[in-house]
Amino acid sequence: MQPSRPAVTLVAPVAGFLLGVLDFVWITRVPYPFAELGNSTATWAVAAFALGWWVRSGPVRAAVAAVVLLVVAVPSYYLAATLLQGDDLAVIWSPASLLWMAFGVVAGVVFGVAGTWARTAGWRRVVGTALPAAVFVEEALRFALKSRSGYPDVWWNVAIDLALAALLVVLVARSARLRLLATAVALPLAALGAVTFAAVAG
Structure with missing residues (x-):
């Protein structure tokens, strides 16, 4: 049974608040390399x-x-940083915060729609299933590139991201055939995401 509109209206902001706060708690309390999952766009x-x-x-x-x-x-993350670490509250409305919120709009549209696609049929189901894995593969690619810049420990992060990508395909896909298709689609999507991220970040 699908959730009602009032339920969605309530859950979305509450979940956003919890995501921001728990993300900050995660990166400050969990040891490396797992702490990096808190800094993860994926x-x-x-x-x-x-x-x-x-x-x-x-x-x-x-x-x-x-x-x-x-x-x-985004502001919930910075609010947690203020309350738990004493950061300046003004960072909540800083240009960096506003930029991350803008990225959140784009990512929300893409991955929110992907979540519904993963429940449909046809090519949309394949793409929707592939996207959450692809975003972790893309992040693994970025970590791998960091290793060439003097960050040898990032291979732990590469391994974690690839393991999570595989786990997501298994959890989201309902059949072996869909898992194979989603894996095949996730790889070019990850490459496209890496190029896009490099263009935006560069």
Whole structure:
């Protein structure tokens, strides 16, 4: 049974608040290399996917809910940094914060819709299933490139991201055939994501 509109309206901002706060707690309390999952854009993208999967009532509602989740999560993260670490509260409305919220709008639309696609049929189901794995593969590629710049320990992060990508394919896909198709689609999607990220970050 799909959740009601009031339930979605309530859950999206609450989940965003929890994502931001718990993310900051995670990176300050969990040891390396697992702490890096808190700094992971892939983790936040998969959170948006999971909310879209839960909403499952249509791409528009899923996209809006996922956008709310990620946009609320950004100031919640900085609020936690203020309360738990004494950071300046002004960082909540800093240009960097606003930029991350803008990225949250884009990622929320893409991964919120992907969550609903993963519940449909045809090529949309394959792409929707592939996207959460692809975003972790893309992040693994970025970590691997860091190893060439004097960061030898990042191979732990590469291994963790690839393991999570494989786990997500197994959990989201409902058949061996869909898992194989999603894996095949995830690889070019990851390459496209890596190029896009490099263009935006560069």
